[in-house]
Every structure is written in structure tokens, then in C-alpha cells.
Amino acid sequence: MKLQRLIAILTALLQKDRISATTLASMFEVSVRTIYRDIEALESAGIPIVTHTGVNGGISIIEQYKIDKKLFTNQDISTLLTSLYSVSGSIPDAKLNQTLEKIKGLIPQEYGSAIELTSKQLYIDMTPWSNHPHISETLKQVQKALEESRLIQFSYTARCGEATERTAEPHQLVLKENNWYLRAFCLERQDFRIFKLRRMENLTVLPQRFEQRDFETGMTDFKDWKSDKLTVVELVADSSLRERALDYCRDEYMEDLEDGRIHIKMPFVESEMGYSVLLGMGYNCEVIAPTHIRAEVIRRIALMQAVYKQ
Numbered sequence: 573m574k575l576q577r578l579i580a581i582l583t584a585l586l587q588k589d590r591i592s593a594t595t596l597a598s599m600f601e602v603s604v605r606t607i608y609r610d611i612e613a614l615e616s617a618g619i620p621i622v623t624h625t626g627v628n629g630g631i632s633i634i635e636q637y638k639i640d641k642k643l644f645t646n647q648d649i650s651t652l653l654t655s656l657y658s659v660s661g662s663i664p665d666a667k668l669n670q671t672l673e674k675i676k677g678l679i680p681q682e683y684g685s686a687i688e689l690t691s692k693q694l695y696i697d698m699t700p701w702s703n704h705p706h707i708s709e710t711l712k713q714v715q716k717a718l719e720e721s722r723l724i725q726f727s728y729t730a731r732c733g734e735a736t737e738r739t740a741e742p743h744q745l746v747l748k749e750n751n752w753y754l755r756a757f758c759l760e761r762q763d764f765r766i767f768k769l770r771r772m773e774n775l776t777v778l779p780q781r782f783e784q785r786d787f788e789t790g791m792t793d794f795k796d797w798k799s800d801k802l803t804v805v806e807l808v809a810d811s812s813l814r815e816r817a818l819d820y821c822r823d824e825y826m827e828d829l830e831d832g833r834i835h836i837k838m839p840f841v842e843s844e845m846g847y848s849v850l851l852g853m854g855y856n857c858e859v860i861a862p863t864h865i866r867a868e869v870i871r872r873i874a875l876m877q878a879v880y881k882q
Contacts, residue, residue: 577602581610582619590630707752710769714754717742717777721784724756726775728767740765741782757785805840805865808833810856820849840865847872 577600584591584599593611597604611631615621620634717724724742729735740756743764747753752769764787809817811834814826820838827835840846842865850859850869859866 578610578613581607582614585621585631585633588632590624590628590632592630596631707769710772710775711745711752713775713777714742714745714769718745720777721781723759723778723780723782724775725778726767727773729771729773736760738767739778740767741785743785743787755787757782803840803842803862803865804837805850805859806861807836807838807850807853808858808860809836809853810834813853813856816853842868 580600581596584596593604593607596607600607611621611623622632622634624630624632714724716722721741723739725737725739727735728738737760739759741759742754742756744755745752746755754767754769754772756765756767757763758765764785807817808829811828811832814823814834817826817834817836817838821836825837829835840850847868850857850865851872859869
């Protein structure tokens with residue numbers, strides 16, 4: 573959009589003493605003529621821009637203009653780069669890489685190396701160990717529909733196994749615990765719904781466009797994330813599981829026993845994911861309380877045994 577480009581051009585001019593129209597055109601993938609039209613629009617808005625001719629020519633804002641040219645501090649730019657590096661690992665989008673390069677273009681040459689080093693001191697990898705190609709393709713399709721405000725059509729399998737056909741307006745992508753979710757307005761239900769991308773099949777981006785709707789963001793309205801009341805489960809485990817248990821509770825909730833094992837008090841939610849964590853601890857871990865959780869673990873182990881005895 574033109575407004576976004578104007579803001580980005582103004583930001584670039586505030587960060588650099590002088591920049592050529594050719595460089596700006598390359599940054600924003602438009603013609604030099606378009607850049608000059610944008611400069612005229614900024615001048616009309618009251619921004620005192622000067623155009624310099626000659627070998628070292630370019631476009632700049634006059635030094636006397638009463639705006640702090642440190643619109644973004646070096647730390648601000650480092651934070652932006654850190655965030656974009658992390659997101660780019662989770663979202664396969666060439667535009668993010670272009671954005672990274674544009675933001676790097678805002679860095680003064682004398683600070684370039686230092687800012688680049690700082691931005692890479694923290695990397696947040698939100699991608700799962702195994703990235704299913706189906707999810708990547710669905711994600712690309714949903715991103716396209718979001719950008720163009722187009723309806724999508726897909727088959728959806730609920731947790732109970734029921735499959736339905738849906739037509740929806742995509743409004744927001746959310747990454748939660750290595751799973752992608754889509755908040756969309758379902759035309760069949762005439763209400764906002766949360767769809768897990770792993771359960772979406774045969775997704776098609778339709779030519780019909782839709783108007784944006786108001787909706788409240790936040791974790792609590794995501795039905796897939798709602799859980800029962802958190803409780804504490806007590807475990808007795810082999811000491812080799814200490815490091816694994818640290819993924820779920822702090823070391824202060826672990827007590828060394830005389831026989832070399834450890835007693836663990838771990839926060840627990842009674843859900844499929846919660847029981848998967850307990851069973852994943854293997855035969856070197858025993859649930860000792862609460863009794864109903866211990867009984868449920870025993871029941872699930874018996875079901876697994878029955879499968880393998882057939």
C-alpha cells in the first residue's frame with residue numbers, strides 16, 4: 573500500500589543522511605518515477621525534503637527539521653531483527669526475508685556489524701523437529717487468503733473424528749505450542765471459530781473477497797487451548813529423568829530419595845497431552861498421587877498392552 577511505503581521511505585530518510593532514488597526504488601520494488609511521486613507526497617504533507625544532484629546526489633531531510641533522526645535506536649533495530657529472524661524460521665515467506673533486508677538498510681554503516689551481532693545473540697526457534705509438508709502448504713495458502721482477504725474452503729476433522737466441509741473468512745494465524753491455528757469466521761456457523769491447521773484438508777482459496785470483521789484477540793477464547801483446573805501430580809522417577817522433568821517443573825520441586833531415585837511434584841492438566849507426557853516418561857517413572865490419575869495411567873497402559881497382545 574502507498575501509505576505503508578510513504579512511512580517506510582520517511583523512516584529510511586530519518587535514519588540516513590542521504591539516499592538515492594534508485595536505492596529507494598530497489599528497496600520497495602517500484603520505479604524511480606514512483607519514488608519521486610512519493611517524495612512529492614511527503615513534501616505536500618510538510619516534510620522538508622531536499623534533492624541533491626551530482627555524483628554524490630540523493631534525497632535527504634534538512635538537518636534543521638525538528639524531528640529526532642533517531643526514530644529507531646540501535647537497540648530498537650536489533651530487537652526488530654531478532655524478532656524477524658525468529659519468525660522467519662517458522663513462516664516460509666520470502667517477504668519476511670525482504671523485510672529483513674530493508675530493515676538492515678536502515679542501519680548506519682558505522683554500527684552495522686555491532687547491531688547484526690546483537691540481533692543474532694538471541695534466536696527463538698518455534699519450529700517443530702519434524703515439519704510436515706502438508707502444514708507448510710496449508711500455511712502458505714492461508715497466508716495468501718489473509719493477504720488478499722479471500723474466502724477459503726476446506727474439509728475439517730474435529731477432535732471427535734467428525735469431518736465437515738467449511739467455508740470461512742480467515743482473520744488471524746496463531747502459533748501455539750508448535751501448532752498452527754487459524755481464527756476464522758465460519759459461514760456455516762455464522763460465528764468465529766478456531767481451526768487447527770493439522771486437521772484442515774483440501775484447502776482452496778476462493779475468488780470471493782470479504783470485509784474485515786472486528787474480533788478480540790487473546791488466548792482465553794481459543795477452545796483448543798482451554799483446559800481443566802491445573803493440579804499437582806506426584807512422581808517417583810529414576811534420577812536419569814531429572815533433566816526431562818525440568819521441562820515441566822523447577823528443581824526445587826524435586827527431592828532426592830535414599831534409593832537414588834527422585835520424588836517430583838509436577839503441575840499437571842488432565843488432558844490427552846498431559847497423559848502423553850506421563851506415559852512418555854516410560855517405565856522409569858511411577859505416578860503415586862493423586863490416586864485417580866494413577867488409576868487412569870494404569871488403565872491406559874492396560875489398553876496399550878491389549879493392543880500388542882492381539
